[in-house]
Amino acid sequence: xxxxxxxxxxxxxxxxxxxxxxxxxxxxxxxxxxxxxxxxxxxxxxxxxxxxxxxxxxxxxxxxxxxxxxxxxxxxxxxxxxxxxxxxxxxxxxxxxxxxxxxxxxxxxxxxxxxxxxxxxxxxxxxxxxxxxxxxxxxxxxxxxxxxxxxxxxxxxxxxxxxxxxxxxxxxxxxxxxxxxxxxxxxxxxxxxxxxxxx
Amino acid sequence: xxxxxxxxxxxxxxxxxxxxxxxxxxxxxxxxxxxxxxxxxxxxxxxxxxxxxxxxxxxxxxxxxxxxxxxxxxxxxxxxxxxxxxxxxxxxxxxxxxxxxxxxxxxxxxxxxxxxxxxxxxxxxxxxxxxxxxxxxxxxxxxxxxxxxxxxxxxxxxxxxxxxxxxxxxxxxxxxxxxxxxxxxxxxxxxxxxxxxxx
Numbered sequence: 001x002x003x004x005x006x007x008x009x010x011x012x013x014x015x016x017x018x019x020x021x022x023x024x025x026x027x028x029x030x031x032x033x034x035x036x037x038x039x040x041x042x043x044x045x046x047x048x049x050x051x052x053x054x055x056x057x058x059x060x061x062x063x064x065x066x067x068x069x070x071x072x073x074x075x076x077x078x079x080x081x082x083x084x085x086x087x088x089x090x091x092x093x094x095x096x097x098x099x100x101x102x103x104x105x106x107x108x109x110x111x112x113x114x115x116x117x118x119x120x121x122x123x124x125x126x127x128x129x130x131x132x133x134x135x136x137x138x139x140x141x142x143x144x145x146x147x148x149x150x151x152x153x154x155x156x157x158x159x160x161x162x163x164x165x166x167x168x169x170x171x172x173x174x175x176x177x178x179x180x181x182x183x184x185x186x187x188x189x190x191x192x193x194x195x196x197x198x199x
Numbered sequence: 200x201x202x203x204x205x206x207x208x209x210x211x212x213x214x215x216x217x218x219x220x221x222x223x224x225x226x227x228x229x230x231x232x233x234x235x236x237x238x239x240x241x242x243x244x245x246x247x248x249x250x251x252x253x254x255x256x257x258x259x260x261x262x263x264x265x266x267x268x269x270x271x272x273x274x275x276x277x278x279x280x281x282x283x284x285x286x287x288x289x290x291x292x293x294x295x296x297x298x299x300x301x302x303x304x305x306x307x308x309x310x311x312x313x314x315x316x317x318x319x320x321x322x323x324x325x326x327x328x329x330x331x332x333x334x335x336x337x338x339x340x341x342x343x344x345x346x347x348x349x350x351x352x353x354x355x356x357x358x359x360x361x362x363x364x365x366x367x368x369x370x371x372x373x374x375x376x377x378x379x380x381x382x383x384x385x386x387x388x389x390x391x392x393x394x395x396x397x398x
Contacts, residue, residue: 119385120387158387158390159387159388160387161387162386162387163382163385163386163387163390164385164386164387164390165385166390175381176381176382176385179377179378179381179382179385180378180381180382180385182374182375182379182382183362183375183378183379183381183382183383186318186362186363186364186375186378186379187361187362187363188319188357188358188359188360188361188362188363189358191357191362191363191365
């Protein structure tokens with residue numbers, strides 16, 4: 001069976017990553033989201049192993065010490081990260097695993113797994129991103145302005161990803177990501193073995 | 200305007216390159232074939248500038264000497280090659296140029312133009328290629344056997360191309376090539392400038 005691939009996806013808050021990825025994954029059982037681990041306490045409605053793997057600090061630190069995290073970071077006194085084993089188990093079953101993570105975590109994964117596909121989702125323009133951030137209606141202007149500033153900084157990292165997708169419309173952006181996955185499956189380094197097997 | 204890309208396509212005789220490429224190019228004015236130059240004499244029905252640029256030996260040798268050939272080779276006492284200027288003119292107009300060439304020429308272009316997209320079209324299996332070679336009905340068995348042997352040698356070079364497409368069906372192979380072109384247009388190194396232009 002053909003191994004799955006790690007698919008790193010990043011993009012600024014408000015760009016619509018979730019909606020685009022949901023469209024890409026629709027009716028495609030060969031794609032699944034990675035589940036992160038965290039040391040923060042579980043919240044009402046969250047399910048262990050679905051929203052996060054909820055683990056305690058000593059266990060998380062042991063995973064780091066044993067080099068078993070694909071990437072990790074600390075926010076507000078808690079650890080967040082991606083355990084590598086669960087990802088590898090899925091890949092071995094031919095399932096590609098989407099890691100929707102921020103830039104610093106993405107760079108960690110790229111260094112560790114050069115075979116990962118990396119995609120940055122960018123807004124058509126910062127004016128449009130500002131509209132989308134304000135359009136939620138629940139964001140105070142000063143928070144939206146701050147988010148936009150962070151978004152501009154994040155977009156400077158787009159060139160560190162193999163691919164940059166402009167999310168002009170959900171269907172067009174999803175079609176581009178599907179094209180990337182098809183093209184990556186055609187890469188000679190992943191195809192050559194199969195050809196020889198068929199000889 | 201976005202520059203076009205050079206698209207190198209190779210594959211063994213009988214694999215169906217022409218049919219697949221015709222399907223890819225259908226209704227897509229942003230793709231055109233490169234026209235080769237040759238020193239061989241024009242044949243009835245051939246049109247200069249369409250089938251080949253028919254030029255004389257001193258002119259061809261001057262193009263080589265001036266480093267104006269993307270690739271070239273000598274067969275049976277005649278030169279064949281791809282003049283770079285015509286390709287560059289098309290690229291500058293946003294047209295991507297398909298070079299359907301054999302492996303040695305392809306390797307020359309890859310070295311000279313690392314920005315070129317390279318695609319190898321392979322048969323689903325050598326049994327199937329043998330069927331296709333024999334299926335033409337006009338090929339003596341010993342010629343077909345020789346072609347198959349050459350095809351096996353050529354397929355060993357597939358890994359030197361970025362992408363390997365299996366031509367199982369024309370529509371599937373064409374869809375994969377279209378996906379590659381879409382994905383390549385999403386590469387961050389070709390997208391980054393546009394993003395900044397829109398700021």
